[in-house]
Amino acid sequence: MxxxxxxxxxxxxxxxxxxxxxxxxxxxxxxxxxxxxxxxxGTDAARSFVMQVFERYANEHLAATTNSVAHPLKNAPTL
Structure with a gap:
């Protein structure tokens, strides 16, 4: 990093x-x-925006790390 x-x-x-x-x-x-x-x-719209950002970069993060335990989408609440 x-x-x-x-x-x-x-x-x-x-x-x-x-x-x-x-x-x-x-x-x-x-x-x-x-x-x-x-x-x-507001909280809901901000959460939706942040989740969109995490989704956009999820594959890049998974490819860059061998340990996905700390992945931001793991155990994320569903909207």
């Missing part, structure tokens, strides 16, 4: 104000993205 460093300044405008984020890793960026999705679309 490659080492990735992110330099970003994310500003989100909400009716209640503004949020500001500075992720440094892909994991932090993903958490921020999911947080914004949930706030903007």
């Amino acid at each position: 490659a080492n990735v460093s992110i330099k970003a300044d994310i500003k989100v405008q909400w009716p209640q104000g503004q949020s500001s984020f500075s992720p440094g890793t892909p994991e932090e960026l993903a958490i921020i993205g999911v947080d914004v999705l949930v706030k903007a679309l």
Whole structure:
């Protein structure tokens, strides 16, 4: 797996104000993205979107790893 460093300044405008984020890793960026999705679309729509992303990359992940126990779709709830 490659080492990735992110330099970003994310500003989100909400009716209640503004949020500001500075992720440094892909994991932090993903958490921020999911947080914004949930706030903007609601839990069900955000979950549907994230599941679509996991489905899109599931085969690539399975091909890249020999141990599929930690696969994000394993034991995922059905919608």
